Amino acid sequence: SELYHAQIHLYKHVYNFVSSMALKSAMELGIADAIHNHGKPITLDELASTLKLHPSKVNILYRFLRLLTHNGFFAKTTLKNKEGEEEIAYSLTPSSKLLVSGKPTCLSSIVKGALHPSSLDMWSASKKWFNEEKEQTLYECATGESFWDFLNKDTESDTLSMFQDAMASDSRMFKLALKENKHVFEGLESLVDVAGGTGGVTKLIHDAFPNIKCTVFDQPQVVGNLTGNENLNFVGGDMFKSIPPADAVLLKWVLHDWNDEQSLKILKNSKEAISHKGKDGKVIIIDISIDETSDDHGLTELQLDYDLVMLTMFLGKERTKKEWDKLIRDAGFSSYKISPISGFKSLIEVYP
Numbered sequence: 001s002e003l004y005h006a007q008i009h010l011y012k013h014v015y016n017f018v019s020s021m022a023l024k025s026a027m028e029l030g031i032a033d034a035i036h037n038h039g040k041p042i043t044l045d046e047l048a049s050t051l052k053l054h055p056s057k058v059n060i061l062y063r064f065l066r067l068l069t070h071n072g073f074f075a076k077t078t079l080k081n082k083e084g085e086e087e088i089a090y091s092l093t094p095s096s097k098l099l100v101s102g103k104p105t106c107l108s109s110i111v112k113g114a115l116h117p118s119s120l121d122m123w124s125a126s127k128k129w130f131n132e133e134k135e136q137t138l139y140e141c142a143t144g145e146s147f148w149d150f151l152n153k154d155t156e157s158d159t160l161s162m163f164q165d166a167m168a169s170d171s172r173m174f175k176l177a178l179k180e181n182k183h184v185f186e187g188l189e190s191l192v193d194v195a196g197g198t199g200g201v202t203k204l205i206h207d208a209f210p211n212i213k214c215t216v217f218d219q220p221q222v223v224g225n226l227t228g229n230e231n232l233n234f235v236g237g238d239m240f241k242s243i244p245p246a247d248a249v250l251l252k253w254v255l256h257d258w259n260d261e262q263s264l265k266i267l268k269n270s271k272e273a274i275s276h277k278g279k280d281g282k283v284i285i286i287d288i289s290i291d292e293t294s295d296d297h298g299l300t301e302l303q304l305d306y307d308l309v310m311l312t313m314f315l316g317k318e319r320t321k322k323e324w325d326k327l328i329r330d331a332g333f334s335s336y337k338i339s340p341i342s343g344f345k346s347l348i349e350v351y352p
């Protein structure tokens, strides 16, 4: 009946965290590596001994694998053992292949970072957060400091490196996406990567397009003592004041960290930076573009999850197609083109 369907829907969402935590446990145990290194489907006993689990934990491992197999992270096959009996064996799926360490597609650091207590414990303060008028992130409301201050506190240095590893692993996925979007960068003589940090992504572009003069633009304390080469240089400054001129301005995962007023300022400064190129200049935005009407339900759910992660930790936001349209037009640009890139993000080419 409808009542019981509603109860199942409600309870499923209440216990979604169990699946997340089972995935985190699988990542911490190194199950994907053990199966990958085994080179063929692995039985429960072989896996338990590879993981050096106590014999009393074998059945617990089975229960975790059962849920994760049900949710598409492992595949179950049957093998005939030496006595000719059928035995269950587990193999990887495309999703768990993203947990195999050492590969450019390894996203374990995102699993580790996103499910770190610093991202979870703050939710116990949500009622307090809703009932105060002070504009701050849920994280600040819960801990009294910004997430950035927490990351940069030297006592938490492992969290900072975990965060940087997560950004780096997401950038490696961008390298694959770059191959599929060469046309966006072809013909450019120069590009400035705004809020490019220490240049992780800019280096990927520089490697793929060595003739483009790439500038990594970020706050002076971020790029201060970094040196590049003849076609990759670091410039310190304030993107809310002015952006160094180039044929193209790259804004990758930048605008989702800022509200509309701040984003408008960044876009207007970007338009100024490419103005010498007339019609040939462009701004390349890489961010989530939510399209609830046409996108797959699961994709939209991930994008709306990300919207709340950005809101609660950075007071940032993910934008819908309509919001991008308004922001781009308010900034004075004449046209733009949105195309999907690397899974759940979009590449928006904006023309003056």
Ligand SMILES: OCc1ccc2c(c1)OC[C@]1(O)c3cc4c(cc3O[C@H]21)OCO4
Pocket: 109, 110, 112, 113, 114, 116, 118, 119, 159, 162, 163, 164, 166, 167, 253, 257, 309, 313
């Ligand atoms: O655009 C920036 C950006 C991009 C991705 C992520 C950001 C911020 O913070 C939330 C997040 O879920 C997260 C939180 C973390 C972490 C990694 C991590 O990846 C996710 O390591 C420690 O805490």
